[in-house]
Amino acid sequence: MQRNWIGRSAGAEIDFKIAGTNEKITVFTTRQDTLFGATFMSISPEHPLVKKLIKGKKTEKEVMAFVERIMHEDKIMRTAEGMEKEGIFTGAYAINPMTKKEMPIWVANFVLMEYGTGAVMAVPCHDTRDFAFAKKYNLPMQLVIQNPEGTLTLDNMKDAYVDEGYLINSGEFNNIPTSDAKERIADYLEKEGIGKRSINYRLRDWGISRQRYWGTPIPIIYCDKCCTIPVPEKDLPVKLPKDVAFTGKGASPLLSAKGFVDVKCPKCNGSAKRETDTMDTFVDSSWYFLRYTSAKDDTRPFDPEKVKYWMPVDQYIGGIEHAVMHLLYSRFFTKVIRDIGLIKVDEPFTNLLTQGMVCKETLRCPEHGWLFPEDLKDNRCAICGKEVERGRVEKMSKSKKNVVDPDKLIDNYGADTVRLFSLFAAPPEKYLEWSDQGVDGAWRFLSRVWVLIQRNSEAIRDTKGKIEISELDSAERGLYRKTHLTIKKVTEDIERDFHFNTAIAAMMELVNAISQFDFGTPLTLILSPEGRGDIKIPSPHGGEGKGEGEKKANQASVMKAALEALITLLSPFAPHICDELWSVLGNKGSVMDIPWPKYNEGAIKTEDVLIVIQINGKLRGKITLSAGTAEEEVKKGALEDERIKELIAGKAIRKVIVVKDKLVNIVV
């Protein structure tokens, strides 16, 4: 996205002789391939050559009047697209270095002095602006790029042809495709010394001063005698004054702070005034990460050694709305600070995650303006009863009152639930339309975890937890495998792309699996978070039938492994409840001090795999085989399946595709 702002474009600078003088005029173009089609020239009203060109010509007065008028127009308006193109002939001519023809030089309102060289070779046939300009002022046109179909003529063109094609009317370069011609003509220009390859960047202006209080003061003093003087280093930093009147009217509030504004000139000691504009807060956010490395250093902005240690930022997370401006400015600052030799960092951020914004619909009463969701009564304004307009779903903002008060949710559900739900609702890079539906689900999940631990903690407390996979029965193996699959999934989801939503879903699956396995002591718990009612715990599903001794020990070990993994994995998402449950499980200390669990490859391996059977790519059956079964065996197994036999009866099998441990596709 920053590409638009940096605006790198590769092209060439080309010199044009001005007829009857020794002067030359240089243009920048990305379309040197259309040089033979350049039939006139447009220059910016600010171009320094304008005065020279018209000097002594009878058009001088007229042109100057035009230039003056344009330069007094608002620049943003003047350079807005769709603005009427205007120009005036200077009376001077440039010489096209290829065709040697004379090209009238025009001053045009749409040519910008700050981009390129402030002068443009106009190729009306292959540039839409030049086309419009040439048509308006009846200027010559020359077709030099033919489309691949060969159908273009000067008469049938309704607009400029700006696409790829091949060259015509271009002497020795005829019939060359545009992309090659760019290189060949650039080579020619360089060889002949009339031009060179050039790269242009269009950096946007950044006016950093603001007429507001909250911002860094600009350390400049204005003295009538000594002009503009920077505040001496010993007086830095300039701090914002406290005696300020915020009227909401007029210019900067700092103007009202007399003690701030009136100062002695550091040079002549006469009376002087301070700059009262402050800096855009983007200035501060452009280097704060450097300051963070040395926050307590009161002698300088940052300590280069600390910057060397900490920078660049490994992972930067910010809202998508800052993807262009803030990040571009930060990169710019970093490079400037590097260029003046204070740091060695080239790019400030190694990885960027732009998170989506949280949005919500806006509500508006025709009489009382923006409304909070709770200002509604039966879908009407609670104050006047008027019907409420439901607006667009947009970025949450206090001014539009389309916000959710986290305190209320936290009061009702607790911080863990609110945190868990926010992370579960959507992946982080996606925009999220907030809805309260679903918070209940997060609360229920945490309640289930709470109950599970309470029920089982007693039974697993004395377990040593040693597990031999070969000694486990199939239910135990199943849970043990699920536990390790979950560790893998949660770890990878977090590390790879912060997809907390799928990590949480995986933990929910683990909880479901543990519930199925549950063998804990029957227990009735009364949980009463504010307004949530109580939970009666039903009898456990299994467990009673299980044998004693070894069997029971394995069960407890597997259960313990599952519960401990669950609590550790869940702790970053619901830290408070997990810390509590960690001790309920009989552990000392905080779960936050426990190393992140590692999955065991051996626990994940399965003996049996489910093979999908397709006929012509459509799902027609499933069989379970042991993992790693040879292709031939799998094929045989599929073809012997009763249903498959029926379905393919009487049809010729053209081909059978086997994907190992996954599927068989029978093509008939």
Added chain:
RNA sequence: GCCGAAGUGGUGAAAUUGGUAGACACGCCAGAUUCAGGGUCUGGUGGGAGCAAUCCUGUAGGGGUUCGAGUCCCCUCUUCGGCACCA
């Protein structure tokens, strides 16, 4: 106009390498819980047909590549974000 992202059930979303579309939730439906309500538990839940087994259909729309496409290619539409005559 240009650049970028996206479009999947009633809803939020999964599908990470081209291989069972809809995981996990929300909502809804049914049953259980010795009153109701709430809560909890169990089961069901893309659409259509069928008593059923099952079949057809389905990832914005249209084409294509492939044994096989939400995923790859081409075209179209819609939404969102950014930019604004940059030669």
